[in-house]
Every structure is written in structure tokens, then in C-alpha cells.
Amino acid sequence: MSRVLLIEDDRAVRTGLELALTRQGHAVDAAGTGEQGLALLRATPPDVVVLDLMLPGMDGFEICRRIRTDGDLPIIMLTARNDDMDVVAGLEAGADDYVVKPVQPRVLEARIRAVLRRSGGGPANVGPPPVERHGDLAIDRAALVVSKQGRPVGLAPTELRLLLELSATPGRVLSRQQLLELVWEHDYLGDSRLVDACVQRLRAKIEDDSAAPVYIQTVRGFGYRFGPL
Amino acid sequence: MNAAARFLGGVRSLRTRLLVAFVLLGVSTAVLVAGVDYVQARDIILQKTQDTAVLTLTERIETLLPPGGLGPGGLPPSQAELDAIAGRLSDRDDTAVAVYRDIRSVGGPDVDTLAPELRNAVREGRVVWQRVLVAGRPVLVIGTQLRIVLRDGVTLPPELEIYSVRSLEPEQQSIGLLATRAWVTGAVALVFAVLLALLAGRGVLGPVRELRRATNRLGEGDLTARALVLGTDELADVARTFNNTAETLEGHVGELRRMESEARRFVADVSHELRTPLAAMTAVTDVLDDEAQRLPGDAGQAARLVSEETHKLTRLVNDLIEVSRFDAGTATLVLDDVDVAEAIRATLRARGWSDRVRTDLPVGVIARLDPRRLDVIIANLVSNALQHGAPPVSVRAHARPDQLDIEVSDSGPGLAPDVLPHVFNRFYKADTARARSEGSGLGLAIAWENARLHGGGLTAANRPDAGAVFTLHLPRPDSESGDPR
Numbered sequence: 001m002s003r004v005l006l007i008e009d010d011r012a013v014r015t016g017l018e019l020a021l022t023r024q025g026h027a028v029d030a031a032g033t034g035e036q037g038l039a040l041l042r043a044t045p046p047d048v049v050v051l052d053l054m055l056p057g058m059d060g061f062e063i064c065r066r067i068r069t070d071g072d073l074p075i076i077m078l079t080a081r082n083d084d085m086d087v088v089a090g091l092e093a094g095a096d097d098y099v100v101k102p103v104q105p106r107v108l109e110a111r112i113r114a115v116l117r118r119s120g121g122g123p124a125n126v127g128p129p130p131v132e133r134h135g136d137l138a139i140d141r142a143a144l145v146v147s148k149q150g151r152p153v154g155l156a157p158t159e160l161r162l163l164l165e166l167s168a169t170p171g172r173v174l175s176r177q178q179l180l181e182l183v184w185e186h187d188y189l190g191d192s193r194l195v196d197a198c199v200q201r202l203r204a205k206i207e208d209d210s211a212a213p214v215y216i217q218t219v220r221g222f223g224y225r226f227g228p229l
Numbered sequence: 230m231n232a233a234a235r236f237l238g239g240v241r242s243l244r245t246r247l248l249v250a251f252v253l254l255g256v257s258t259a260v261l262v263a264g265v266d267y268v269q270a271r272d273i274i275l276q277k278t279q280d281t282a283v284l285t286l287t288e289r290i291e292t293l294l295p296p297g298g299l300g301p302g303g304l305p306p307s308q309a310e311l312d313a314i315a316g317r318l319s320d321r322d323d324t325a326v327a328v329y330r331d332i333r334s335v336g337g338p339d340v341d342t343l344a345p346e347l348r349n350a351v352r353e354g355r356v357v358w359q360r361v362l363v364a365g366r367p368v369l370v371i372g373t374q375l376r377i378v379l380r381d382g383v384t385l386p387p388e389l390e391i392y393s394v395r396s397l398e399p400e401q402q403s404i405g406l407l408a409t410r411a412w413v414t415g416a417v418a419l420v421f422a423v424l425l426a427l428l429a430g431r432g433v434l435g436p437v438r439e440l441r442r443a444t445n446r447l448g449e450g451d452l453t454a455r456a457l458v459l460g461t462d463e464l465a466d467v468a469r470t471f472n473n474t475a476e477t478l479e480g481h482v483g484e485l486r487r488m489e490s491e492a493r494r495f496v497a498d499v500s501h502e503l504r505t506p507l508a509a510m511t512a513v514t515d516v517l518d519d520e521a522q523r524l525p526g527d528a529g530q531a532a533r534l535v536s537e538e539t540h541k542l543t544r545l546v547n548d549l550i551e552v553s554r555f556d557a558g559t560a561t562l563v564l565d566d567v568d569v570a571e572a573i574r575a576t577l578r579a580r581g582w583s584d585r586v587r588t589d590l591p592v593g594v595i596a597r598l599d600p601r602r603l604d605v606i607i608a609n610l611v612s613n614a615l616q617h618g619a620p621p622v623s624v625r626a627h628a629r630p631d632q633l634d635i636e637v638s639d640s641g642p643g644l645a646p647d648v649l650p651h652v653f654n655r656f657y658k659a660d661t662a663r664a665r666s667e668g669s670g671l672g673l674a675i676a677w678e679n680a681r682l683h684g685g686g687l688t689a690a691n692r693p694d695a696g697a698v699f700t701l702h703l704p705r706p707d708s709e710s711g712d713p714r
Binding site: 010012013015016017019020023080101102103104105106175176177190191192193221222223 | 501504505506507508509510511512513514515516519543546547563565566567568571572575595597600601
């Protein structure tokens, strides 16, 4: 059972989603405004936040940023449209995934489970030694800690999972669709912007120069690759 | 290029015609006037010279020979007498020769070079003249007989011939001057004609060109195109009429566009308004589905119905929103490099169609496209084939360097010829008996719009044997050109 914080201004949608998520075995805290949501967040820290972007007062992007500065809590956005600036802006603000309204409860449930899996435990196959060194970067797959030049790097669950997947096979190119399946567990053709936005955030945290990345390299026409250093 | 050539050609033709007409008119008038003038003046000059010369000669001959002027010996005259006669008849302008049978005076023109007709005419007693060229110079030759009347009134046989030659060079010069003047007049007329033609051409062609420019712009869809009205002539009237027509057209088209965009905005607004209550309903459909099994009879059936219809309504609203985004031009591509075979298999797998659809997909073909939109296209085509066609349904992909073709075919009866052109229309129902089908009625229209958004196309046809085949054509630009960040 996990604790879900649902922030959604429309009463009917909020009630409906609360009902559905509760039936699926989650403990749901529901808030109608951003301010209320942040208050609940502090009162009863959830495992995941389901956040409507269009809110009166403090909007979803701002809440996203605030949650991100405080910690690594996974965030799933609820958006009205699936291919406009909202999605990109939400991902840049730090959201881990998004669903489009109206959303079927089982789709939202699948995304919640996927994002929660990312925050707990490393990849199932524990082959390589627990602490790997790649240049200045040290990746501890057991403790799920990444440090650069000895200083720990604060990574959100999705960012960490992306780094773990890429660094598991240094030098091998993974396509965006492969990464969507591995990291986001999307079982159909997903939105590659999820990957691109997450790579940008990850680069900002681990690269010396995001414009000339060393660890997460773009292979045009194919996807992304870890190294070679 | 083509338009420019046509433009130039058009200008040339009308301008050339004007120019030719003006030049012909100008030159022919000038030539006629100057030519008639020239001919008349020349004739008058020559005639006068001739008359004067003939008159002078006859007068001299009369003063020369008073009756009995010749010696008593009479005929034949002596050489000296002939010389004397010739001498008396010659002066600064004229040179004369007197001939009697075989004898002739010394000097003067050579009698043998004179035309035989002239001499015969003189022998017959006439006074004749002729213009001839002697050593390249124009001269007037006058011939006459010297009648010798004896004292007793007897006229001797007229065998004494006089030929006088006068140079026509001064007259030739005057005539030459006249000809030059005629040429100059013609040339000046030509220049004037050309200038006038160009002026007239500009006067006519300017407004014509302006009209054509405005018409072209209107034809290209610029409804604000207007022609500049110059002057008050017929062409200005045409320009005014054109402007009025264009204004009316602009008004009508503007009104139509306004109405259309209002209708579209209405659809978009309604769809968005429907979305929020649908989101709430969709959220609880799972609850309804679960409970329906436990609810008795009617209540359970009602719950299932609400749940099913909520899903359909959601699909319809989503499709409507999708379509309004295409109409509003806000649909955008999220491009990625996608393994085509993988993507198509993922689409089939996600909808549980993998076992019902045959695939023939090339391995390792990477295309740069929007995977979500490709999914929408393939899903709509396969769904359509499964619903309206007959199995087996198959998906084939064929990759060329510049284009990717994906073919979805079924083995049903195919599409009726009258259906074929409308198959991508919104809410088009080929089978009127079936009021509602599984889909929203927008699936193929959305697939078509998605293909267009990729710069490609979607076509529907019937296979020669049986069954309908929908082919998606996607261009394959150089995959290096896009930057996936």
C-alpha cells in the first residue's frame, strides 16, 4: 500500500480518482488547491504525488518545482492535452511522468506502480559490483547513491533509474523507446519527450558542461549512450 | 520563371502590335507625302529644263538662219558652214553638232552614240528630246532639222540635222536634294511614330499590367488585392469593376471563414468542456465494472452500460479534441527515431491484436516520426480493417530511401466505388444501416490528418483480388537533419 497525494481542483474528478485509487489499495489524501496540497504534503508525507497542472492560485508547475527543491518525491502530472507546451513545461519542472485526462484508473495505477518501483530497489539483475566508478562519478547500485568527486548528487527516482539503466551497459546505445520501457515501463509507444526532459535534468546534475555531455551522450538517429569516457 | 516568361511575352505582343501599327502608319504617311512631292517636283524641274532647252534651241535656229542665210551654192553645205552653224548654236550650257548626210561639224556630241530612234524621229521632221547618260552623267539631247527655205520659197529636203546636248547635272543635284529631304522626312516620321507608339503603349499597358498584377494576387488567394485606378477611361472602369468584385469576394470569403472558425471553435470548446465531467466519470468506470457483477439484474446491466458508453464518449471527445487541434493548426509533431517494425508490433500488442493481424515488416528500418501519431494511424487503420473488412488483416511495411509505405489490408469485399472518395471524411458512414460502430467515426479522418502532419499521405483503394487496402506514405527526410537533443 502506498500513500498518494492527489491535487486536483475539480471536485468530481477529485472524488472519482480518490475513489478509484482507494479501491486499488492506496491511501489517498486529496487536495483542491496547490496550497492545501503542499500543507498535506508536509503533514502526511506521501509516496507519490498526482498533480493537476491547471490549478487556481498556485499552479501545478510551481508545485512541481517546490516539491523538487525539497526532495525526490515522484510526481505524475494530470494534463488536459497530450502534445503541447504543458507537457514539456511540466517535465522541465521536474515531473516524472504524465497522464492525459480523462484517464482510465488502471492506466494511472500502472504509472503510479512504475514510478514507485523506481524509487525503491535497484535493477533486478544485480550483476556488477555495488559501487562503480565512471570518471568522477561513483554509482552505488545497492545503496542507490550517486556521488560526483565524493559529493553526493541528489537525483529524483526517475533520474536515478535512467542513470542506472544507461550506466549498466556503458557504450551501448539505448533508444528512447527502449528507455521508456525500461525506466517508465510504458508498454506502448510512449512520449519520447519524457526521456529527453529527464536526460536534460540528469545532465544538469552530473555533467560538468550540459552542452558538451560526457556521461550521457546523444547518438543522433538512435538514442542515448553512457560514455565512453 | 514560367510566369515571368509569360509576363514578358504578353507585354511584347501587345507592345509590338502597337509599335508596328504606329510605325506603319507614320512611315507610310511620310513616304506617301514625301514620295508624291518628290516625284512631282522632279517632273516639274525636268519638264521646265526640257522646255527651256528646246525653246532656246529653236529660237536660236530661227535667228541663225534668216531665209537665204546659206550661201547661194545651197546644198550640200560646206564643212565650214556646218562648223559655223554648230558654233552659233553652242554656248556655256549647250553643245551642238550639225550633221548633213555624211558630213558633220567638228566637236560636240558623238552622233553615232545617239539612239537610232531619236535620229529617225529627227529625220521625219520632228523636234525630239531624250534624257540619256553620257559617261555616267545625265544629259538632255535635243534633235531637230534645220529647214532651209530658199529665196523662191522652195524648202530644201530636210537633211540637215542639229543635235544639242545640255548637261542635267544641276537639275540632278536639285532632285538629289529633294530625295534626301524625303528620306529625312521619312526617318523623322519613323522616330516620331516609335515614340508615339511607346507613349501610347505605356498608356495602355500600364493599366493592363496593373490589372494583371492585381488579378494574379487575387488568384493566389490574396483577397485584399486591388488594382490602382488610373484616369477615367474604359480601362479605369475595368479596374474599378475588378476592385468592386474583389471587395465583394473578400467580404463573402471573410464571412465564410469567420463562420467556419466559429463553428470549429465551438466544437473545440464543447469538447474541452466535456472533458472534465468525463474525467470524473472515467475515473469511476472501474468501480462500476467491479460492482456491476454483484448488482442484481437491471442495476448491473445499467452500470455496465454507463461504463461502456463512458469509454465511447471519452474516445469521441478525445477524437473531437484531436480534430479541432488539426483544424486550429496547433497539432505538432514530437519526432523521434523509431524502429518501424517495433513500433507497429507495439501498437498491435497494446491492443491485443497481435494474433489477429499478419505482419510483414522489414527488420531494422529506422524512421524519424512521431511515434504516438504513428500509433494512432496504425491503430485506426487496423481497427477499421478488423471491424469493416474480413480476416485475414495484414500490415506490411516497405521502406525506400526516401519514403516509407505502410499497407493495411483486409480480405473483405472491399470498398464500394462511391464510398472510396469519402472514406476519410469525418463521421462518414459507408453502411447507413449501422448507425453506430465501435469507433468515433473520426478514426480514418484523424489518421489522414496525422499522415498529412508528417508531410505524407494516406490513400484508400481496393486490391485487384479482394479486400480494401489503406496505404500510409511517409516521407523519409535525411535523419541527420532533425536534432533529437
